[in-house]
Amino acid sequence: MRDIDVSVITDAIEKMCINANRHLPQDMQAGIKACRACEDGPIACTILDQIIDNFQTADKENVPICQDTGMACIFLEVGQEVHFTGGALYDAVNEGVRRGYTKGYLRKSVEADPIRRGNTGDNTPAMITVDIVPGDKVKITVAPKGFGSENMSALRMFKPSAGLQGIKDFILETVEKAGPNPCPPIVVGVGIGGNFDHVALAAKKALLRPIDSHNPDPYYAALEDEMLEKINELGIGPQGFGGRTTAVGVNIETLPTHIAGMPCAVNISCHVTRHETEVI
Amino acid sequence: MAEELRRVQLPLTPELARTLHMGDNVLLTGTIYTARDAAHERMTENLAKGIPLPFDPMNATIYYVGPTPAEPGKVIGSAGPTTAGRMDKWAPEMISLGARGMIGKGARQPSVVDAMKKYSGVYFGAIGGAGALLAKHIKKCKLIAYEDLGPEAIRELYVEDFPVTVIIDSEGNDLYKSGRAEYLKLHEENQKA
Structure with missing residues (x-):
C-alpha cells in the first residue's frame, strides 16, 4: 500500500x-506542420501558416x-x-x-x-x-x-449487419456534417463496440492518444489510415475554406460488444487538441 | 477572389457592406461588440419588453467571442471566434436592427443569409482556434453589459487591422461552398497533370 x-x-x-x-502537444505541432508541407490548396496554406503562428505565439508568450x-x-x-x-x-x-x-x-x-x-x-x-x-x-x-468540436460529435447504435462499411460511412458522414464548425483541421476519435455509455468514453480516450500513434491491432491501424485518407479527400480543408487538410489524425479504440449490436461514437476535436500526462 | 488585404474602417454602413465580397481578406479597424448565446438571448428578451440594446445596433459589428480573462497589464486574453450557427436563432432580428456585421466561424442557416441579403449584412470569418494571434489586434476592451454572464458578458472592443475573411457577403455568396468546390476542382486538375 x-x-x-x-x-x-x-x-x-x-x-x-x-x-x-498554453502549450500544444508536440505530436499535434508536428502533425499540423506535416499537413502544411503536403497541402495543395492556396487558401489552406495561408490558414495553416496562421494556425502554426498561433500555437507558436501561445507557446512563446505563455498565453492560452x-x-x-x-x-x-x-x-x-x-x-x-x-x-x-x-x-x-x-x-x-x-x-x-x-x-x-x-x-x-x-x-x-x-x-x-x-x-x-x-x-x-x-x-x-x-x-x-x-x-x-x-x-x-x-x-x-x-x-x-472545447465545445465547437464537441457539439459536432455523434453516436449511433448500429446493428451488426451494418458491418465495416456502416462504420466507415458514419465516420465520413459525421465529418461532413461538422463541416467548418469544429475548427478544422480536426482530430477524429472513434469508439467502436461496448455499449451506449462505454463507446462514447472509448471515442474520448481515442483523442488522448498521440496522433502519430496507431491502434495496436493492424486491422484497426489500417482503418485509421484509410479513414484519414478518405476524410482528407472531402476537400473541407482548414477552417472549411477548402483544402486537403481536413483532419490531422484519426484514432480508433474498440471494445467487445453484444451479439445484437455494434455501437459507434465519433468524438470530433479541433486543431487545438490538448492533453498533458503526468505519473505520480 | 481577392488575394491582397483590404483595410476597412468600421462602422459598417450598407454602402460599405455592399463593396465587400465573398473571399475578400479584410483588416477591420474600429469599434465592435462581443456577444454569444446568453447575451443574444437576453438582448432579444429585453427588446420584447421594450428595453433597448446595451449598444447602438445601427451599422454595428458583433463579434461572437467569449475571451479568456486578461492577465495583468494586458487588454484582453485569447479571443478567437466561436461557432456562429448557435446565434442563428437571434441573428435575423439583430441584422434587422442594423447590426449588419458578424464575426464568427462555421456555417449559417438560410434565415440568416436571407436577412443579410435584405439588410446588406456581412458575415466575416476569423480563424477559429487562433485566439492568441487575434487578441493582438484588440487594443481596447470595456465591459458594457451583463457582467453576471462572465465570459459571455457584452464587451465593447476597439480593434486595429483585425484579420477576417468575408465568408458570406450581402448577396448571399458563401465561401464554405465555393472555396471547397474550387479546391476540389484544382485538386482534380493537379492529379491529372
Whole structure:
C-alpha cells in the first residue's frame, strides 16, 4: 500500500490545466506542420501558416492557444495499491481545476445546470474518469476540451449487419456534417463496440492518444489510415475554406460488444487538441 | 477572389457592406461588440419588453467571442471566434436592427443569409482556434453589459487591422461552398497533370 496525499493530485492538476492550455502537444505541432508541407490548396496554406503562428505565439508568450479553454476532462489511472489520504479525491481534482483556471487566466466555461444554466465561475466540476489498474502509481491526464468540436460529435447504435462499411460511412458522414464548425483541421476519435455509455468514453480516450500513434491491432491501424485518407479527400480543408487538410489524425479504440449490436461514437476535436500526462 | 488585404474602417454602413465580397481578406479597424448565446438571448428578451440594446445596433459589428480573462497589464486574453450557427436563432432580428456585421466561424442557416441579403449584412470569418494571434489586434476592451454572464458578458472592443475573411457577403455568396468546390476542382486538375 502506498499513501498519496490528495494535495499532490491538486497541485499536479493545477499546473497541468495551465500548461495544457498554453502549450500544444508536440505530436499535434508536428502533425499540423506535416499537413502544411503536403497541402495543395492556396487558401489552406495561408490558414495553416496562421494556425502554426498561433500555437507558436501561445507557446512563446505563455498565453492560452484558444479562448475556449474547455471543460477540464481529467483521466486518472489509479494503481490498486494506492491509498489516498488528506481528503476526498474528487474534491482534490476539482480544487486543482479551480486553481488552474483561476491562476492561469483561463476561461470559465462551465454551467451549473444544463437547462437553467448559470456559470459556476471556476470551471468546475471537472469531467472525471477513473480507472483502477495494477500497481501503486497514479497516472493523470488533463485534456481540456472545447465545445465547437464537441457539439459536432455523434453516436449511433448500429446493428451488426451494418458491418465495416456502416462504420466507415458514419465516420465520413459525421465529418461532413461538422463541416467548418469544429475548427478544422480536426482530430477524429472513434469508439467502436461496448455499449451506449462505454463507446462514447472509448471515442474520448481515442483523442488522448498521440496522433502519430496507431491502434495496436493492424486491422484497426489500417482503418485509421484509410479513414484519414478518405476524410482528407472531402476537400473541407482548414477552417472549411477548402483544402486537403481536413483532419490531422484519426484514432480508433474498440471494445467487445453484444451479439445484437455494434455501437459507434465519433468524438470530433479541433486543431487545438490538448492533453498533458503526468505519473505520480 | 481577392488575394491582397483590404483595410476597412468600421462602422459598417450598407454602402460599405455592399463593396465587400465573398473571399475578400479584410483588416477591420474600429469599434465592435462581443456577444454569444446568453447575451443574444437576453438582448432579444429585453427588446420584447421594450428595453433597448446595451449598444447602438445601427451599422454595428458583433463579434461572437467569449475571451479568456486578461492577465495583468494586458487588454484582453485569447479571443478567437466561436461557432456562429448557435446565434442563428437571434441573428435575423439583430441584422434587422442594423447590426449588419458578424464575426464568427462555421456555417449559417438560410434565415440568416436571407436577412443579410435584405439588410446588406456581412458575415466575416476569423480563424477559429487562433485566439492568441487575434487578441493582438484588440487594443481596447470595456465591459458594457451583463457582467453576471462572465465570459459571455457584452464587451465593447476597439480593434486595429483585425484579420477576417468575408465568408458570406450581402448577396448571399458563401465561401464554405465555393472555396471547397474550387479546391476540389484544382485538386482534380493537379492529379491529372
